[in-house]
Amino acid sequence: MNIAILGCGTMGTAYAHNLAKMPGVTVTGVVDLNAERAEQAAALTGAKGYTDVDSLLEQKDLETVAVCLPTYLHKPFVLRLAEKGLHVICEKPAALTLEDAQEMKAACEKHGVRLFIGHVVRFFPNYQDAYRKAHSGHIGTPKMAHFKRYGSYPQGMDLWYNDPGKSGGVIMDLMIHDIDFACWLFGEVESVYASIVKRAEPEMEYAQLTLHFKNSSIASLTGYWGYPGPFTTQFEISGDQGIIRFDSNQVQSLDIKRVSAEAGDGAAVQVPASPSLHDPYYKEVLHFIECIRDGSEPLVSIKDACYAVQIAQAAEQSAQTGQPVTIGGTVS
Incomplete structure (x- = not known):
């Protein structure tokens, strides 16, 4: 599974730590407007750091993107990623309004990609x-x-x-x-x-x-x-x-x-x-990736996240x- 991280703040860094040690997963890029944060996340994963999404989306082998951006940016980027045919793992909450969350859900369904929301509890x-x-x-x-x-x-x-x-x-x-x-x-x-x-x-x-x-x-x-x-x-x-x-x-x-x-x-x-070797965020993301691989339903669905x-x-x-x-x- 080739995955990229969009946003390298607190949650993006947590994703970088976990994805870097996840078997069968390769982080192919990390993006943040702050070049220093992008480079720090890149160092954790061995991936290339970017300061703009356009450069990241030029990657031909990208399959999934973890969206760890501020909540108000979830909708526009999820819609864009869906149009590119990319699966999305997005941090909670899905969006600021039910209407926006449902639009994200509909866009991913239209383009045949999976959308997961990180309700890690x-x-x-x-x-x-x-x-x-x-x-x-x-x-x-x-x-x-x-x-x-x-x-x-x-x-x-x-x-x-x-x-x-x-x-x-x-x-x-x-x-x-x-x-x-x-x-x-x-x-x-x-x-x-x-x-x-x-x-x-x-x-x-x-x-x-x-x-x-x-x-x-x-x-x-x-x-x-x-x-x-x-x-x-x-x-x-x-x-x-x-x-x-x-x-x-x-x-x-x-x-x-x-x-x-x-x-x-x-x-x-x-x-x-x-007793657990990995933290709940690791388990959550691995679960979502496995759902993409085998087509199974997640523990927390996009319908749950909208609700x-x-x-x-x-x-x-x-x-x-x-x-x-x-x-x-x-x-x-």
């Missing part, structure tokens, strides 16, 4: 373990969940993160991870209610979402840009027979407490993170109006 062992436990009867039927995701305010990104018209803000950029996971866990959303608190000095953006699902489940999501501590993710999934908890700041990976049929039996089962954008958009609308937003229909 589905590839994190702790989240995968929790999903399997929640759907295998360990806690009965999952009914409620609470997800938290805290991190420092993005810095050094040419300030595009500071413009919600380019990044989508904390909901679209950060919380979309947990939106996607919650939808994977519970299914279709019936309504969303959201509120956001922003501060300029020091920079902070804090959001709370409540998702009501069509199966009567409820999920509460919290996202925080500007958190003064280490990057933190937490979740709690409650069923009618127990609860699953995870806190990235704890040593243990999962804590499952089950309701026992016998009084006084309150056993806790701890499930550690699976996550739809829910994030609805949450933004709710935060602006102060009213819950009903989700109509399903994403095709």
Whole structure:
């Protein structure tokens, strides 16, 4: 598989590290407007560095492109790559609006190429373990969940993160991870209610979402840009027979407490993170590449990615109006 990387910032560099050691994969080019960043990524992969996309697209043997650009640039470049007959692995979110994401999906289908969106949380062992436990009867039927995701305010990104018209803000950029996971866990959303608190000095953006699902489940999501501590993710999934908890700041990976049929039996089962040679980003990209090779369906589909954008958009609308937003229909 010959693949190129478009954008050599934080995520582009992560892709470069992983693709460089992936068997059967050759990085044939890396592109960034910043020549220094392009050269650094080129050094990691042994590929040629470019500062313009046109030069990269002259390569005759290119098959796939990893799009690691700012969110507002996803649509125009994905459309262009699709027209060139190239498969695309694009970082999340797919786009800033559902309409743009659907246009990307339609263009790739028209030109017969695959489009994958990097919702990497589905590839994190702790989240995968929790999903399997929640759907295998360990806690009965999952009914409620609470997800938290805290991190420092993005810095050094040419300030595009500071413009919600380019990044989508904390909901679209950060919380979309947990939106996607919650939808994977519970299914279709019936309504969303959201509120956001922003501060300029020091920079902070804090959001709370409540998702009501069509199966009567409820999920509460919290996202925080500007958190003064280490990057933190937490979740709690409650069923009618127990609860699953995870806190990235704890040593243990999962804590499952089950309701026992016998009084006084309150056993806790701890499930550690699976030992792994490669990080979740490696597993995610390798999975997408394997889907291209054998035509199989991915763990996270472009339909899933479009749906996550739809829910994030609805949450933004709710935060602006102060009213819950009903989700109509399903994403095709």
